[in-house]
Amino acid sequence: MNNSKDKVANIDLTEYKYHMFSRPFGIGTYPNDNFLRWEDDNTRYGVLVYSKPVPIADFSHYSLVPITEAEMLDGKTIYLKDIPISLKVIVNHRGVYIFELTFTVGKEEHKDCNSIENVMRYLEEGNYSYSNS
Numbered sequence: 048m049n050n051s052k053d054k055v056a057n058i059d060l061t062e063y064k065y066h067m068f069s070r071p072f073g074i075g076t077y078p079n080d081n082f083l084r085w086e087d088d089n090t091r092y093g094v095l096v097y098s099k100p101v102p103i104a105d106f107s108h109y110s111l112v113p114i115t116e117a118e119m120l121d122g123k124t125i126y127l128k129d130i131p132i133s134l135k136v137i138v139n140h141r142g143v144y145i146f147e148l149t150f151t152v153g154k155e156e157h158k159d160c161n162s163i164e165n166v167m168r169y170l171e172e173g174n175y176s177y178s179n180s
Contacts, residue, residue, distance in 0.1 A: 060115070061098070062083065062096050062097070062098065062115070063096070063097045063098070063099065063100050063101065063113070063115045063116070064086075064094050064095070064096050064097075064113075064114040064115050065094065065095045065097070065101060065106075065111040065112060065113055065114060065115075066088075066090060066092070066093075066094055066111065066112040066114060066143075066144065067092035067093055067094070067095060067109075067110065067111060068091070068092060068110050068111070068112055068141075068143055069092070069110035070092060070110060071092050071093075072085045072092065072093055072095070076109065077095050077109055077111075078101055078102075078105045078109060080097075080099075081097045081098045081099040081101075082095065082096075082097055083096045083097055083098055084096050094114065095111065100113075100115075100116065101113070103164060103167055103168050103171060106164040107164065112143055112144050112162075112163060112164075113163055113164070113167065114144070116163065116167055117136050117144050117146070117163045118136070120134050120136075120146070120163075120166070120167075120177075121134060121135065121136040122134065122135065123177070124178075125166070125170065125175045125176065125177050126175060126176045126177070126178075127150075127174070127175055130150055130151075130152070131150065131151075132148050132149065132150040132175070133148070133149040133150070134146050134147075134148060134166070135147045135149070136163075137160070139160070143162075144163055145160050145161065145162055145163060146160065146161050146162070146163055146166050147159075147160055148160065148161060148166075
């Protein structure tokens, strides 16, 4: 991505959205940098909207789940070494967005789940790789 106004997978990247999942909106409950607004989306605590991505380190501190980044990766394939892993966004029993990871080892297909935060962190750290092609 060259700048925050790029479009990836038909998603407008001029705004980045994050679900609040463990506390209501209020002073000290969200990162202030690049904050645009809070939206009521009929979930328990609503959505925060930013002009730039929130750092991954802030996800757990403020109990945020990235919506925009999850939508960007939904349906994509990432790689652990040479093993392709398909990503699918699902909602767990607590209403939190997570990734279902599907991969094949030998002839057996496996499914696992992981947080969007962890998958993004592993990509950032180079544990997983991603190709736009």
